[in-house]
Amino acid sequence: MKINCTFVASLLPALMLTACHTGPKTVDFPLIESANTTTLDIAKVELNDTATVVHVNAYFRPHYWIRIDSKTYLRAEGEKYALTDAQGITPDSLFWMPESGEASFMLFFQPLPKRTRSFDFIESDCADCFKLFGVDLTGKETYDIPEGIPAEALKLDGNAPMPEPVFKSGETTLEVRLLHHRKELGTEQNIYVNTLNGVQEEYTAPVDSATHTAIFKFRQYGPAEVLLPMTGSIQVAPGEHAVVYIDQRGSGQRIVSRRKGAVAKPFRSLYAEGTYASLNNLISSRTDWPVWSMNLYNGKFADYRMTSKAYAAHVTDTYKALSDSIAADSLPPLMKAWMQLSLQEEAVAAMLGGNYFREHNYRCMHNEWNRNPIKGIEPMKPEDQAEICKLFDVNNPQLLMGAQVSDYVGNVVYSDGAWMETAGIRTGLIPSLRKYVLLVDKVQKGTLTQADLKVFGPEDSAFYVEALEAMQKDIAAKLEAVKDKAVIEHTPDVPVKDLFDAIVAPYKGKVVFVDFWNTWCGPCRASIKAIEPLKDTELKSDRLVWIYIANETSPVVKYKTMIPGIKGKHFRLNDEQWNYLCKKFHIDGIPSYVLVDKDGSYSLRNDLRDHNRLVKTLAEKVGQ
Structure with a gap:
């Protein structure tokens, strides 16, 4: 960032005075506190006696349009400064993005006072219009640590042990406290809970206007991951009261870090208290953690011409190389353990999903996205899929704690079980999960019976039966509450x-x-x-x-x-x-x-x- 001033000097007998505030002032690439969009960035701000000129860079899909409202204004110290002119864009008209997906234009506003330290860019007062807050004019280059964060949430312990998943049921309370919140950033907060049965549940809570806190209460059955939009994710234990602090300046940081030539600076957007505080805080402490991934869904992971045996060898070799890279890095031990678990989850998904990933490669290469089956791809053989069991313990309950847990659960539950017979897996996490998830579906349909629960034996944790019964009871209460309100019309009995x-x-x-x-x-x-x-x-x-x-x-x-x-x-x-x-x-x-x-x-x-x-x-x- 650079701040330029035009100096006006007065020569006195023994003193030369300079006063930046008397001439034009230019701020290049100012720090932005927060925003409700990543489409706009401010490349430069010019303050002079006749106007404030805001140089805007826009990023959007090629050949799609954006629009700047003529009622756009700047807000500083409670005052509004209206838009007076524009160059490169016509207010209230559709602006079509070029092939590059990038464009620049200038907006002219009534002059801000030279003493202004920051301002907000408000593209009219509609709810979904562009808004950028806290555009800094002082030369600030980094975001400071927010005040009021408790010691537990601030603490980073890379030597803490990798936590175990908690298998029980209970009502979880999650407090989401929004730091540097602006009402224009939303009066509601959403979270998405990835459950043990592989289903994602959405919850919405109002943001208290005084405390900027949203409180969620939800029934949780076993370990779960909570996704916090535009922030990241945390692990939560069933029945706990967890608190997470979200620094909403992360939205501004995403804009700043995208700038050409920008050097990534440390930024932490999430601070957590609760059962998994050590893991959640370490993961969120940096935005530049190295990533080792198989990139399964890019269409290039595997060649569709690979045989079942060749594909299994490819998964094995890829896993080993990535695992060795994690082990050789100077990461904190807890981060290494979590990354290894995430890689193992991905490797299980890759091996069991071999038919899908080779077909996906074919469709990407041939741009063939119909639903017709692809001929010529050799189906995965159970003995090849079972090779994954030679690399690590695929039945390890900690595999429910990594970043790719949804892929892991989906593949171990819904894959053909022949590979398990080959590998000799008859008890433990995977066999229990396969029974549990299929019965959760019956609970959701209201068809679960006591006879269904007999599928569980003494080798299975009591948790699964207890969770299903608690879930069924909870669902019965919900249905009773809407018994006279949920009206489904009779579908006409016609062809x-x-x-x-x-x-x-x-x-x-x-x-x-x-x-x-x-x-x-x-x-x-x-x-x-x-x-x-x-x-x-x-x-x-x-x-x-x-x-x-x-x-x-x-x-x-x-x-x-x-x-x-x-x-x-x-x-x-x-x-x-x-x-x-x-x-x-x-x-x-x-x-x-x-x-x-x-x-x-x-x-x-x-x-x-x-x-x-x-x-x-x-x-x-x-x-x-």
């Missing part, structure tokens, strides 16, 4: 070719918005959440009907507990009905929308995935 017409027929003369969605679809949930408040405000009308169509991949318990909060008519279709409608409307993914006009005509309208267009279109249709 599938007539199904859609039968669903919308009762509403002829009205505008009908049909949303194809499922509970596991994140974009679906986000869209519904954004639309829901509008049903009581600008889209409130008895001439507008909301219909939501899901299928049986939405777990019935999750589905029934969600739909009371979604105003409209709800239909849950079977596979035949869902697949027919997807083919009828050429649905390429969800959410997908079909708009029915007042005369009963309809068409797929996935242009309405643009929220602003959706609101405008529905308002116009209803008003016609």
